Amino acid sequence: MASKAHPTHQQKHLAVLIDADNAQASIIEGLFEEIAKYGVASVKRIYGDWTAPQLGSWKKVLLDHSIQPIQQFAYTKGKNATDSSLIIDAMDLLYTRRFDGFCLVSSDSDFTRLAARLREEGLTVYGFGEEKTPKPFVSACDKFIYTEILRAESLPEPAASGDKPQPVAPAPAAEPAKSTDKPAPIKPQKVPVDAIATVIDGLDDEDGWAPLAAVGSDITKIRTDFDPRLYGFKKLSDLIKGNPHRFELEERGTTSTGGKVLFVRNRKTGK
Structure with a gap:
Protein backbone atom coordinates (compact mmCIF):
# COMPACT_ATOMS: atom_id res chain seq x y z
CA MET A 1 0.00 0.00 0.00
CA ALA A 2 1.39 3.37 -0.96
CA SER A 3 2.12 5.68 1.93
CA LYS A 4 0.21 8.90 2.22
CA ALA A 5 2.04 12.13 1.55
CA HIS A 6 2.47 14.41 4.51
CA PRO A 7 0.90 17.82 3.78
CA THR A 8 3.64 19.59 5.70
CA HIS A 9 6.22 18.17 3.30
CA GLN A 10 4.40 19.20 0.14
CA GLN A 11 6.00 22.06 -1.71
CA LYS A 12 4.01 25.11 -2.64
CA HIS A 13 3.10 25.64 -6.26
CA LEU A 14 4.08 29.12 -7.41
CA ALA A 15 3.32 31.18 -10.50
CA VAL A 16 6.30 33.29 -11.55
CA LEU A 17 5.36 36.37 -13.59
CA ILE A 18 8.19 38.59 -14.83
CA ASP A 19 7.86 42.13 -16.14
CA ALA A 20 10.69 42.20 -18.69
CA ASP A 21 10.45 45.99 -18.98
CA ASN A 22 11.25 46.43 -15.29
CA ALA A 23 13.59 43.52 -14.53
CA GLN A 24 16.99 42.56 -15.82
CA ALA A 25 18.23 39.26 -17.22
CA SER A 26 21.30 39.31 -15.00
CA ILE A 27 19.16 38.22 -12.02
CA ILE A 28 17.93 35.01 -13.62
CA GLU A 29 20.20 32.48 -11.88
CA GLY A 30 19.77 33.99 -8.44
CA LEU A 31 16.05 34.53 -9.00
CA PHE A 32 15.17 30.89 -9.49
CA GLU A 33 17.56 29.74 -6.78
CA GLU A 34 15.70 32.07 -4.41
CA ILE A 35 12.25 30.97 -5.60
CA ALA A 36 13.22 27.33 -5.02
CA LYS A 37 13.45 28.14 -1.30
CA TYR A 38 9.73 28.88 -1.22
CA GLY A 39 8.25 26.31 -3.58
CA VAL A 40 8.04 24.97 -7.12
CA ALA A 41 7.80 27.39 -10.04
CA SER A 42 4.91 25.63 -11.77
CA VAL A 43 4.32 28.50 -14.19
CA LYS A 44 7.08 30.76 -15.52
CA ARG A 45 6.01 33.61 -17.81
CA ILE A 46 7.70 36.80 -18.89
CA TYR A 47 5.95 39.78 -20.48
CA GLY A 48 7.25 42.34 -22.93
CA ASP A 49 7.45 43.51 -26.53
CA TRP A 50 9.87 40.93 -27.92
CA THR A 51 10.25 42.88 -31.16
CA ALA A 52 12.05 45.59 -29.18
CA PRO A 53 15.88 45.42 -29.12
CA GLN A 54 16.19 46.27 -25.41
CA LEU A 55 14.92 42.81 -24.44
CA GLY A 56 17.74 41.08 -26.28
CA SER A 57 19.47 40.01 -23.04
CA TRP A 58 16.31 38.22 -21.90
CA LYS A 59 15.99 36.27 -25.14
CA LYS A 60 19.31 34.55 -24.42
CA VAL A 61 18.14 33.00 -21.15
CA LEU A 62 14.48 32.11 -21.77
CA LEU A 63 15.09 28.65 -23.24
CA ASP A 64 17.67 27.72 -20.61
CA HIS A 65 15.16 28.33 -17.84
CA SER A 66 11.99 27.23 -19.67
CA ILE A 67 10.34 30.64 -19.33
CA GLN A 68 7.38 31.28 -21.61
CA PRO A 69 7.60 34.69 -23.32
CA ILE A 70 4.29 36.52 -23.70
CA GLN A 71 4.26 39.02 -26.54
CA GLN A 72 2.64 42.37 -25.82
CA PHE A 73 2.91 45.15 -28.37
CA ALA A 74 3.04 48.74 -27.17
CA TYR A 75 -0.20 50.02 -28.65
CA THR A 76 0.43 53.64 -27.69
CA LYS A 77 3.76 55.32 -27.04
CA GLY A 78 4.22 56.07 -23.35
CA LYS A 79 1.58 53.52 -22.24
CA ASN A 80 2.70 50.24 -20.69
CA ALA A 81 0.48 47.50 -22.10
CA THR A 82 2.76 44.87 -20.57
CA ASP A 83 1.44 45.63 -17.08
CA SER A 84 -2.15 45.03 -18.12
CA SER A 85 -1.29 41.75 -19.81
CA LEU A 86 0.53 40.46 -16.73
CA ILE A 87 -2.28 41.51 -14.40
CA ILE A 88 -4.94 39.82 -16.54
CA ASP A 89 -2.95 36.58 -16.63
CA ALA A 90 -2.39 36.74 -12.88
CA MET A 91 -6.12 36.94 -12.26
CA ASP A 92 -6.79 34.08 -14.66
CA LEU A 93 -4.25 31.94 -12.86
CA LEU A 94 -5.67 32.98 -9.49
CA TYR A 95 -9.12 31.66 -10.36
CA THR A 96 -7.77 28.26 -11.37
CA ARG A 97 -7.13 27.72 -7.64
CA ARG A 98 -4.05 25.67 -8.53
CA PHE A 99 -1.46 27.91 -6.88
CA ASP A 100 -0.32 28.60 -3.35
CA GLY A 101 1.49 31.81 -4.19
CA PHE A 102 2.78 34.22 -6.81
CA CYS A 103 6.23 35.62 -7.54
CA LEU A 104 5.95 39.08 -9.08
CA VAL A 105 9.23 40.21 -10.62
CA SER A 106 9.19 43.95 -11.25
CA SER A 107 10.24 47.27 -9.77
CA ASP A 108 7.00 48.89 -10.94
CA SER A 109 4.53 50.19 -8.36
CA ASP A 110 1.66 49.49 -10.79
CA PHE A 111 1.55 45.97 -9.37
CA THR A 112 0.78 47.14 -5.83
CA ARG A 113 -2.94 46.52 -6.13
CA LEU A 114 -2.37 43.15 -7.81
CA ALA A 115 -0.21 42.00 -4.90
CA ALA A 116 -2.83 43.14 -2.41
CA ARG A 117 -5.62 41.41 -4.35
CA LEU A 118 -3.76 38.11 -4.47
CA ARG A 119 -3.16 38.27 -0.72
CA GLU A 120 -6.86 38.94 -0.16
CA GLU A 121 -7.47 35.51 -1.67
CA GLY A 122 -5.15 33.95 0.90
CA LEU A 123 -2.18 33.43 -1.43
CA THR A 124 1.41 34.26 -0.56
CA VAL A 125 3.03 36.97 -2.68
CA TYR A 126 6.79 37.17 -3.12
CA GLY A 127 8.01 40.38 -4.73
CA PHE A 128 11.34 40.76 -6.52
CA GLY A 129 12.61 44.16 -7.58
CA GLU A 130 15.47 46.62 -7.44
CA GLU A 131 16.21 48.84 -4.47
CA LYS A 132 14.44 51.69 -6.28
CA THR A 133 11.11 49.82 -6.04
CA PRO A 134 8.45 52.11 -4.51
CA LYS A 135 7.60 51.30 -0.91
CA PRO A 136 3.88 50.67 -1.53
CA PHE A 137 4.66 47.67 -3.75
CA VAL A 138 7.24 46.37 -1.28
CA SER A 139 4.74 46.59 1.58
CA ALA A 140 1.96 44.96 -0.45
CA CYS A 141 3.94 41.70 -0.69
CA ASP A 142 4.30 39.06 2.02
CA LYS A 143 8.03 39.08 1.38
CA PHE A 144 10.11 41.30 -0.88
CA ILE A 145 13.61 40.45 -2.10
CA TYR A 146 15.86 43.09 -3.64
CA THR A 147 17.36 41.74 -6.84
CA GLU A 148 20.72 43.39 -6.19
CA ILE A 149 21.19 40.66 -3.58
CA LEU A 150 20.56 37.97 -6.17
CA ARG A 151 23.38 39.23 -8.37
CA ALA A 152 25.97 38.74 -5.63
CA GLU A 153 27.85 35.53 -6.40
CA SER A 154 29.30 35.34 -2.90
CA LEU A 155 28.57 36.77 0.50
CA PRO A 156 31.15 37.87 3.08
CA GLU A 157 31.83 35.71 6.09
CA PRO A 158 29.77 36.67 9.17
CA ALA A 159 31.33 39.60 11.00
CA ALA A 160 33.39 38.77 14.07
CA SER A 161 32.07 39.73 17.48
CA GLY A 162 31.94 43.47 17.83
CA ASP A 163 32.84 44.07 14.19
CA LYS A 164 30.61 45.89 11.79
CA PRO A 165 29.17 43.66 9.02
CA GLN A 166 30.51 44.18 5.54
CA PRO A 167 28.23 45.10 2.65
CA VAL A 168 27.20 42.44 0.17
CA ALA A 169 29.86 42.12 -2.52
CA PRO A 170 28.67 42.67 -6.10
CA ALA A 171 29.23 39.93 -8.65
CA PRO A 172 32.43 40.35 -10.66
CA ALA A 173 31.95 41.52 -14.24
CA ALA A 174 32.86 38.32 -16.07
CA GLU A 175 31.44 39.50 -19.38
CA PRO A 176 32.07 43.18 -20.17
CA ALA A 177 29.39 43.08 -22.87
CA LYS A 178 26.72 42.59 -20.23
CA SER A 179 28.01 45.13 -17.74
CA THR A 180 25.37 47.65 -18.75
CA ASP A 181 22.75 45.14 -17.59
CA LYS A 182 23.98 45.30 -14.00
CA PRO A 183 23.15 48.34 -11.88
CA ALA A 184 25.23 49.37 -8.91
CA PRO A 185 25.19 46.97 -5.94
Missing part, protein backbone atom coordinates in the same frame (compact mmCIF):
# COMPACT_ATOMS: atom_id res chain seq x y z
CA ILE A 186 22.76 47.62 -3.14
CA LYS A 187 23.87 50.23 -0.62
CA PRO A 188 25.05 48.89 2.75
CA GLN A 189 22.23 49.16 5.27
CA LYS A 190 22.25 49.54 9.01
CA VAL A 191 21.04 46.52 10.95
CA PRO A 192 17.57 47.31 12.40
CA VAL A 193 18.51 46.13 15.89
CA ASP A 194 15.71 48.06 17.57
CA ALA A 195 13.07 46.42 15.36
CA ILE A 196 14.54 42.98 16.03
CA ALA A 197 14.64 43.69 19.77
CA THR A 198 10.97 44.68 19.75
CA VAL A 199 9.99 41.44 18.02
CA ILE A 200 11.99 39.42 20.56
CA ASP A 201 10.20 41.22 23.41
CA GLY A 202 6.87 40.16 21.92
CA LEU A 203 7.81 36.48 21.74
CA ASP A 204 10.08 35.88 24.72
CA ASP A 205 9.42 33.65 27.71
CA GLU A 206 9.88 34.62 31.38
CA ASP A 207 13.65 34.38 30.96
CA GLY A 208 13.67 36.57 27.87
CA TRP A 209 14.36 33.80 25.31
CA ALA A 210 12.46 33.58 22.03
CA PRO A 211 12.69 30.98 19.21
CA LEU A 212 14.88 32.43 16.46
CA ALA A 213 12.67 30.97 13.73
CA ALA A 214 9.62 32.75 15.16
CA VAL A 215 11.56 36.01 15.39
CA GLY A 216 12.53 35.76 11.74
CA SER A 217 8.95 35.04 10.72
CA ASP A 218 7.46 37.91 12.72
CA ILE A 219 9.96 40.55 11.64
CA THR A 220 9.18 39.75 8.01
CA LYS A 221 5.52 40.47 8.73
CA ILE A 222 6.51 43.92 10.00
CA ARG A 223 9.21 44.64 7.41
CA THR A 224 8.50 42.66 4.25
CA ASP A 225 11.91 43.52 2.79
CA PHE A 226 13.87 42.33 5.83
CA ASP A 227 16.72 40.09 4.69
CA PRO A 228 19.98 39.38 6.56
CA ARG A 229 21.83 39.62 3.24
CA LEU A 230 21.05 43.33 3.11
CA TYR A 231 23.35 43.77 6.10
CA GLY A 232 26.16 41.46 5.01
CA PHE A 233 25.03 38.22 6.68
CA LYS A 234 23.95 34.94 5.12
CA LYS A 235 21.44 34.02 7.81
CA LEU A 236 19.57 35.61 10.70
CA SER A 237 21.64 33.60 13.17
CA ASP A 238 24.80 35.12 11.69
CA LEU A 239 23.32 38.59 12.06
CA ILE A 240 22.52 37.90 15.71
CA LYS A 241 26.06 36.64 16.34
CA GLY A 242 27.45 39.72 14.61
CA ASN A 243 25.72 42.00 17.11
CA PRO A 244 26.76 40.50 20.47
CA HIS A 245 26.29 43.79 22.32
CA ARG A 246 22.55 43.66 21.64
CA PHE A 247 21.67 39.95 21.41
CA GLU A 248 22.47 36.53 22.87
CA LEU A 249 22.11 33.26 20.96
CA GLU A 250 21.61 29.83 22.52
CA GLU A 251 21.33 26.34 21.03
CA ARG A 252 18.98 23.85 22.67
CA GLY A 253 19.08 20.30 21.36
CA THR A 254 17.92 19.36 17.89
CA THR A 255 14.68 19.06 15.95
CA SER A 256 13.15 15.77 14.81
CA THR A 257 15.04 16.19 11.55
CA GLY A 258 18.36 16.75 13.28
CA GLY A 259 18.49 20.50 12.90
CA LYS A 260 19.55 22.94 15.58
CA VAL A 261 16.96 24.71 17.73
CA LEU A 262 18.15 28.27 18.27
CA PHE A 263 16.85 30.81 20.78
CA VAL A 264 17.68 34.49 21.01
CA ARG A 265 17.20 37.16 23.66
CA ASN A 266 18.02 40.81 24.10
CA ARG A 267 21.23 41.28 26.04
CA LYS A 268 20.75 43.06 29.33
CA THR A 269 22.62 46.34 29.42
CA GLY A 270 24.23 46.63 32.78
CA LYS A 271 27.50 48.25 31.81
Whole structure:
Protein backbone atom coordinates (compact mmCIF):
# COMPACT_ATOMS: atom_id res chain seq x y z
CA MET A 1 0.00 0.00 0.00
CA ALA A 2 1.39 3.37 -0.96
CA SER A 3 2.12 5.68 1.93
CA LYS A 4 0.21 8.90 2.22
CA ALA A 5 2.04 12.13 1.55
CA HIS A 6 2.47 14.41 4.51
CA PRO A 7 0.90 17.82 3.78
CA THR A 8 3.64 19.59 5.70
CA HIS A 9 6.22 18.17 3.30
CA GLN A 10 4.40 19.20 0.14
CA GLN A 11 6.00 22.06 -1.71
CA LYS A 12 4.01 25.11 -2.64
CA HIS A 13 3.10 25.64 -6.26
CA LEU A 14 4.08 29.12 -7.41
CA ALA A 15 3.32 31.18 -10.50
CA VAL A 16 6.30 33.29 -11.55
CA LEU A 17 5.36 36.37 -13.59
CA ILE A 18 8.19 38.59 -14.83
CA ASP A 19 7.86 42.13 -16.14
CA ALA A 20 10.69 42.20 -18.69
CA ASP A 21 10.45 45.99 -18.98
CA ASN A 22 11.25 46.43 -15.29
CA ALA A 23 13.59 43.52 -14.53
CA GLN A 24 16.99 42.56 -15.82
CA ALA A 25 18.23 39.26 -17.22
CA SER A 26 21.30 39.31 -15.00
CA ILE A 27 19.16 38.22 -12.02
CA ILE A 28 17.93 35.01 -13.62
CA GLU A 29 20.20 32.48 -11.88
CA GLY A 30 19.77 33.99 -8.44
CA LEU A 31 16.05 34.53 -9.00
CA PHE A 32 15.17 30.89 -9.49
CA GLU A 33 17.56 29.74 -6.78
CA GLU A 34 15.70 32.07 -4.41
CA ILE A 35 12.25 30.97 -5.60
CA ALA A 36 13.22 27.33 -5.02
CA LYS A 37 13.45 28.14 -1.30
CA TYR A 38 9.73 28.88 -1.22
CA GLY A 39 8.25 26.31 -3.58
CA VAL A 40 8.04 24.97 -7.12
CA ALA A 41 7.80 27.39 -10.04
CA SER A 42 4.91 25.63 -11.77
CA VAL A 43 4.32 28.50 -14.19
CA LYS A 44 7.08 30.76 -15.52
CA ARG A 45 6.01 33.61 -17.81
CA ILE A 46 7.70 36.80 -18.89
CA TYR A 47 5.95 39.78 -20.48
CA GLY A 48 7.25 42.34 -22.93
CA ASP A 49 7.45 43.51 -26.53
CA TRP A 50 9.87 40.93 -27.92
CA THR A 51 10.25 42.88 -31.16
CA ALA A 52 12.05 45.59 -29.18
CA PRO A 53 15.88 45.42 -29.12
CA GLN A 54 16.19 46.27 -25.41
CA LEU A 55 14.92 42.81 -24.44
CA GLY A 56 17.74 41.08 -26.28
CA SER A 57 19.47 40.01 -23.04
CA TRP A 58 16.31 38.22 -21.90
CA LYS A 59 15.99 36.27 -25.14
CA LYS A 60 19.31 34.55 -24.42
CA VAL A 61 18.14 33.00 -21.15
CA LEU A 62 14.48 32.11 -21.77
CA LEU A 63 15.09 28.65 -23.24
CA ASP A 64 17.67 27.72 -20.61
CA HIS A 65 15.16 28.33 -17.84
CA SER A 66 11.99 27.23 -19.67
CA ILE A 67 10.34 30.64 -19.33
CA GLN A 68 7.38 31.28 -21.61
CA PRO A 69 7.60 34.69 -23.32
CA ILE A 70 4.29 36.52 -23.70
CA GLN A 71 4.26 39.02 -26.54
CA GLN A 72 2.64 42.37 -25.82
CA PHE A 73 2.91 45.15 -28.37
CA ALA A 74 3.04 48.74 -27.17
CA TYR A 75 -0.20 50.02 -28.65
CA THR A 76 0.43 53.64 -27.69
CA LYS A 77 3.76 55.32 -27.04
CA GLY A 78 4.22 56.07 -23.35
CA LYS A 79 1.58 53.52 -22.24
CA ASN A 80 2.70 50.24 -20.69
CA ALA A 81 0.48 47.50 -22.10
CA THR A 82 2.76 44.87 -20.57
CA ASP A 83 1.44 45.63 -17.08
CA SER A 84 -2.15 45.03 -18.12
CA SER A 85 -1.29 41.75 -19.81
CA LEU A 86 0.53 40.46 -16.73
CA ILE A 87 -2.28 41.51 -14.40
CA ILE A 88 -4.94 39.82 -16.54
CA ASP A 89 -2.95 36.58 -16.63
CA ALA A 90 -2.39 36.74 -12.88
CA MET A 91 -6.12 36.94 -12.26
CA ASP A 92 -6.79 34.08 -14.66
CA LEU A 93 -4.25 31.94 -12.86
CA LEU A 94 -5.67 32.98 -9.49
CA TYR A 95 -9.12 31.66 -10.36
CA THR A 96 -7.77 28.26 -11.37
CA ARG A 97 -7.13 27.72 -7.64
CA ARG A 98 -4.05 25.67 -8.53
CA PHE A 99 -1.46 27.91 -6.88
CA ASP A 100 -0.32 28.60 -3.35
CA GLY A 101 1.49 31.81 -4.19
CA PHE A 102 2.78 34.22 -6.81
CA CYS A 103 6.23 35.62 -7.54
CA LEU A 104 5.95 39.08 -9.08
CA VAL A 105 9.23 40.21 -10.62
CA SER A 106 9.19 43.95 -11.25
CA SER A 107 10.24 47.27 -9.77
CA ASP A 108 7.00 48.89 -10.94
CA SER A 109 4.53 50.19 -8.36
CA ASP A 110 1.66 49.49 -10.79
CA PHE A 111 1.55 45.97 -9.37
CA THR A 112 0.78 47.14 -5.83
CA ARG A 113 -2.94 46.52 -6.13
CA LEU A 114 -2.37 43.15 -7.81
CA ALA A 115 -0.21 42.00 -4.90
CA ALA A 116 -2.83 43.14 -2.41
CA ARG A 117 -5.62 41.41 -4.35
CA LEU A 118 -3.76 38.11 -4.47
CA ARG A 119 -3.16 38.27 -0.72
CA GLU A 120 -6.86 38.94 -0.16
CA GLU A 121 -7.47 35.51 -1.67
CA GLY A 122 -5.15 33.95 0.90
CA LEU A 123 -2.18 33.43 -1.43
CA THR A 124 1.41 34.26 -0.56
CA VAL A 125 3.03 36.97 -2.68
CA TYR A 126 6.79 37.17 -3.12
CA GLY A 127 8.01 40.38 -4.73
CA PHE A 128 11.34 40.76 -6.52
CA GLY A 129 12.61 44.16 -7.58
CA GLU A 130 15.47 46.62 -7.44
CA GLU A 131 16.21 48.84 -4.47
CA LYS A 132 14.44 51.69 -6.28
CA THR A 133 11.11 49.82 -6.04
CA PRO A 134 8.45 52.11 -4.51
CA LYS A 135 7.60 51.30 -0.91
CA PRO A 136 3.88 50.67 -1.53
CA PHE A 137 4.66 47.67 -3.75
CA VAL A 138 7.24 46.37 -1.28
CA SER A 139 4.74 46.59 1.58
CA ALA A 140 1.96 44.96 -0.45
CA CYS A 141 3.94 41.70 -0.69
CA ASP A 142 4.30 39.06 2.02
CA LYS A 143 8.03 39.08 1.38
CA PHE A 144 10.11 41.30 -0.88
CA ILE A 145 13.61 40.45 -2.10
CA TYR A 146 15.86 43.09 -3.64
CA THR A 147 17.36 41.74 -6.84
CA GLU A 148 20.72 43.39 -6.19
CA ILE A 149 21.19 40.66 -3.58
CA LEU A 150 20.56 37.97 -6.17
CA ARG A 151 23.38 39.23 -8.37
CA ALA A 152 25.97 38.74 -5.63
CA GLU A 153 27.85 35.53 -6.40
CA SER A 154 29.30 35.34 -2.90
CA LEU A 155 28.57 36.77 0.50
CA PRO A 156 31.15 37.87 3.08
CA GLU A 157 31.83 35.71 6.09
CA PRO A 158 29.77 36.67 9.17
CA ALA A 159 31.33 39.60 11.00
CA ALA A 160 33.39 38.77 14.07
CA SER A 161 32.07 39.73 17.48
CA GLY A 162 31.94 43.47 17.83
CA ASP A 163 32.84 44.07 14.19
CA LYS A 164 30.61 45.89 11.79
CA PRO A 165 29.17 43.66 9.02
CA GLN A 166 30.51 44.18 5.54
CA PRO A 167 28.23 45.10 2.65
CA VAL A 168 27.20 42.44 0.17
CA ALA A 169 29.86 42.12 -2.52
CA PRO A 170 28.67 42.67 -6.10
CA ALA A 171 29.23 39.93 -8.65
CA PRO A 172 32.43 40.35 -10.66
CA ALA A 173 31.95 41.52 -14.24
CA ALA A 174 32.86 38.32 -16.07
CA GLU A 175 31.44 39.50 -19.38
CA PRO A 176 32.07 43.18 -20.17
CA ALA A 177 29.39 43.08 -22.87
CA LYS A 178 26.72 42.59 -20.23
CA SER A 179 28.01 45.13 -17.74
CA THR A 180 25.37 47.65 -18.75
CA ASP A 181 22.75 45.14 -17.59
CA LYS A 182 23.98 45.30 -14.00
CA PRO A 183 23.15 48.34 -11.88
CA ALA A 184 25.23 49.37 -8.91
CA PRO A 185 25.19 46.97 -5.94
CA ILE A 186 22.76 47.62 -3.14
CA LYS A 187 23.87 50.23 -0.62
CA PRO A 188 25.05 48.89 2.75
CA GLN A 189 22.23 49.16 5.27
CA LYS A 190 22.25 49.54 9.01
CA VAL A 191 21.04 46.52 10.95
CA PRO A 192 17.57 47.31 12.40
CA VAL A 193 18.51 46.13 15.89
CA ASP A 194 15.71 48.06 17.57
CA ALA A 195 13.07 46.42 15.36
CA ILE A 196 14.54 42.98 16.03
CA ALA A 197 14.64 43.69 19.77
CA THR A 198 10.97 44.68 19.75
CA VAL A 199 9.99 41.44 18.02
CA ILE A 200 11.99 39.42 20.56
CA ASP A 201 10.20 41.22 23.41
CA GLY A 202 6.87 40.16 21.92
CA LEU A 203 7.81 36.48 21.74
CA ASP A 204 10.08 35.88 24.72
CA ASP A 205 9.42 33.65 27.71
CA GLU A 206 9.88 34.62 31.38
CA ASP A 207 13.65 34.38 30.96
CA GLY A 208 13.67 36.57 27.87
CA TRP A 209 14.36 33.80 25.31
CA ALA A 210 12.46 33.58 22.03
CA PRO A 211 12.69 30.98 19.21
CA LEU A 212 14.88 32.43 16.46
CA ALA A 213 12.67 30.97 13.73
CA ALA A 214 9.62 32.75 15.16
CA VAL A 215 11.56 36.01 15.39
CA GLY A 216 12.53 35.76 11.74
CA SER A 217 8.95 35.04 10.72
CA ASP A 218 7.46 37.91 12.72
CA ILE A 219 9.96 40.55 11.64
CA THR A 220 9.18 39.75 8.01
CA LYS A 221 5.52 40.47 8.73
CA ILE A 222 6.51 43.92 10.00
CA ARG A 223 9.21 44.64 7.41
CA THR A 224 8.50 42.66 4.25
CA ASP A 225 11.91 43.52 2.79
CA PHE A 226 13.87 42.33 5.83
CA ASP A 227 16.72 40.09 4.69
CA PRO A 228 19.98 39.38 6.56
CA ARG A 229 21.83 39.62 3.24
CA LEU A 230 21.05 43.33 3.11
CA TYR A 231 23.35 43.77 6.10
CA GLY A 232 26.16 41.46 5.01
CA PHE A 233 25.03 38.22 6.68
CA LYS A 234 23.95 34.94 5.12
CA LYS A 235 21.44 34.02 7.81
CA LEU A 236 19.57 35.61 10.70
CA SER A 237 21.64 33.60 13.17
CA ASP A 238 24.80 35.12 11.69
CA LEU A 239 23.32 38.59 12.06
CA ILE A 240 22.52 37.90 15.71
CA LYS A 241 26.06 36.64 16.34
CA GLY A 242 27.45 39.72 14.61
CA ASN A 243 25.72 42.00 17.11
CA PRO A 244 26.76 40.50 20.47
CA HIS A 245 26.29 43.79 22.32
CA ARG A 246 22.55 43.66 21.64
CA PHE A 247 21.67 39.95 21.41
CA GLU A 248 22.47 36.53 22.87
CA LEU A 249 22.11 33.26 20.96
CA GLU A 250 21.61 29.83 22.52
CA GLU A 251 21.33 26.34 21.03
CA ARG A 252 18.98 23.85 22.67
CA GLY A 253 19.08 20.30 21.36
CA THR A 254 17.92 19.36 17.89
CA THR A 255 14.68 19.06 15.95
CA SER A 256 13.15 15.77 14.81
CA THR A 257 15.04 16.19 11.55
CA GLY A 258 18.36 16.75 13.28
CA GLY A 259 18.49 20.50 12.90
CA LYS A 260 19.55 22.94 15.58
CA VAL A 261 16.96 24.71 17.73
CA LEU A 262 18.15 28.27 18.27
CA PHE A 263 16.85 30.81 20.78
CA VAL A 264 17.68 34.49 21.01
CA ARG A 265 17.20 37.16 23.66
CA ASN A 266 18.02 40.81 24.10
CA ARG A 267 21.23 41.28 26.04
CA LYS A 268 20.75 43.06 29.33
CA THR A 269 22.62 46.34 29.42
CA GLY A 270 24.23 46.63 32.78
CA LYS A 271 27.50 48.25 31.81
